[in-house]
Amino acid sequence: MKIIKLFNNNIVATITEDNREVIVQGSGIAFQKKISDLIDENKIEKRYFIGY
Template sequence: MKIFKVITLDQNNQEIILMGRGLGFKQRPGNNIDENLIEKRFSLSSSDNEESSVSQLLSNISLEDIRVATQILNYAEDIFNTKVSDSKVIALSDHIHKL
């Protein structure tokens, strides 16, 4: 299974990241995303004085880093029988990338 990351804008004009199989297939900027293809949804809130946006944060993080972070957090959920916030995938991916 291939995972695609798509950076888009929500109804409040905030950047969000969508992940799911086939999200980016035959898509062009401005197209609507099929909601049924979305497996994970991530958003970061930032203030106006912050320099980094979601797209800048993710520009250096590979899909492999995101995949590994997702696997680690899924494993933790299974072991500890709890739900981990989806936003933790971005934070863990960033840490993995910096290793």
């Protein structure tokens, strides 16, 4: 998943491989990350799918 918006170190908006928008939450998931970086999916604790 690729980051499209950073909220804080624990919550980001991402785009999946099938172009679905997902808000993901995890402890330190976005620490030292920037937009268009990839997320380590092992750190994801919760996923919130937008519009589905």
